[in-house]
Amino acid sequence: MEIKPTESELEILQVLWEKKACTVRDVHEELAQNKDAGYTTTLKLMQIMLEKGLVERDATNRTHIYKPLISIEHTRQNMLNKMIDTVFNGSASQLVMQVLSNKTSSKEELDMIKNYLEKLENNT
Amino acid sequence: MEIKPTESELEILQVLWEKKACTVRDVHEELAQNKDAGYTTTLKLMQIMLEKGLVERDATNRTHIYKPLISIEHTRQNMLNKMIDTVFNGSASQLVMQVLSNKTSSKEELDMIKNYLEKLENNT
DNA sequence: TCAAATGTACGAATGTTTTCGTAAATGCAA
DNA sequence: TTGCATTTACGAAAACATTCGTACATTTGA
Structure with a gap:
């Protein structure tokens, strides 16, 4: 698509x-x-x-x-992939860190992300 | 701007x-x-x-x-903010998790992000 | 020296996206 | 019923983005 x-x-x-x-x-x-x-x-x-x-x-x-007819997840992912490719030299982690640096996230949000990361690492 | x-x-x-x-x-x-x-x-x-x-x-x-005349960081941040606003209901962490879920990142990348998160939490 | 190569300027054609006017059909309410 | 509001369809204007041709100036090197 x-x-x-x-x-x-x-x-x-x-x-x-x-x-x-x-x-x-x-x-x-x-x-x-x-x-x-x-x-x-x-x-x-x-x-x-x-x-x-x-x-x-x-x-x-x-x-x-x-x-x-197109899902929000699919559209989000497409947009992110395109952005990573064209503006972040293909590095997803660079994008993530840029988001974290400027959007002042709450401790809860940061923790949520951290947990998510740990879950990811354990699954590989 | x-x-x-x-x-x-x-x-x-x-x-x-x-x-x-x-x-x-x-x-x-x-x-x-x-x-x-x-x-x-x-x-x-x-x-x-x-x-x-x-x-x-x-x-x-x-x-x-x-x-x-415009910096790469500034431009990246603008694009991300716009995307967060319009496609991620204003939630930066939702964006981050979507990136992490689909882009299969290496362990090194994930660790880098985790360290970064911890540094962030300690600074607040 | 002078022709070819390289450079800028710029208008206009092309392509794409957004906006709107108008017509025609249908529903609704007095 | 009849006329007003709501709806769809659609062409075309307007706005924006991209591409290119052509003119003209400067540099280069044979």
């Missing part, structure tokens, strides 16, 4: 991932909180996403219901 | 970060290894980057010398 969502498409996917199934209006209203673009803009984008296979829809009723 | 480099601009920045100072030809030759686009394309892009303030140049001599 080599479809990279555009920035606007990602915004729409956020909403779909969160709400599982949406009408165009649902998505539009959600987006309208942070951004202003017309209703038909959102509609058009979602139609394009349908063509690209990023979403599917139930067109049984007049008001269509859209659902995401 | 709210200038987000485009994809092509990032490719050029990679080269500049690596080599510190470059002519257009330097950059072009480097890029030409993986991609094919004409010399004037690279030139034009670098001129645009100059206008945007992404790079500076010494135009004393006929062959101009370009240098990056």
Whole structure:
């Protein structure tokens, strides 16, 4: 699967991932909180996403219901891999340390990560 | 600073970060290894980057010398923050764990990260 | 010296993404 | 019923990014 969502498409996917199934209006209203673009803009984008296979829809009723066709995990991983390749010289650990250095994480978060690391090491 | 480099601009920045100072030809030759686009394309892009303030140049001599004006760390952090905000619900640790789960890192890398984490915890 | 090579400048073509206007169909409520 | 609101479809404009052709200046070396 080599479809990279555009920035606007990602915004729409956020909403779909969160709400599982949406009408165009649902998505539009959600987006309208942070951004202003017309209703038909959102509609058009979602139609394009349908063509690209990023979403599917139930067109049984007049008001269509859209659902995401790509998973959030998959998309996250794709984006991370691309970023590691292009901006972090292929080093995942460099990326991790950069995240940890600037985002002031809580002790709980750090501990969670540490536990996770230990689990990883034991499993190999 | 709210200038987000485009994809092509990032490719050029990679080269500049690596080599510190470059002519257009330097950059072009480097890029030409993986991609094919004409010399004037690279030139034009670098001129645009100059206008945007992404790079500076010494135009004393006929062959101009370009240098990056934004640091690699800053750019990395910007990209990560944006990604955390938009795709990881604002949770840096979620991002970290996703990276660790899929990129099979070596034990050395994992240890490096663990040490780094401990240093972080001791400093707070 | 002077032609070829190398360099910059820059407008314009091309490609992609985003935005919107308008038309047509359907549902809804007075 | 009838007219107003909501919805889809779709073409085309606008905005943004990339690519390239061409003109012109400078350097180089035969």
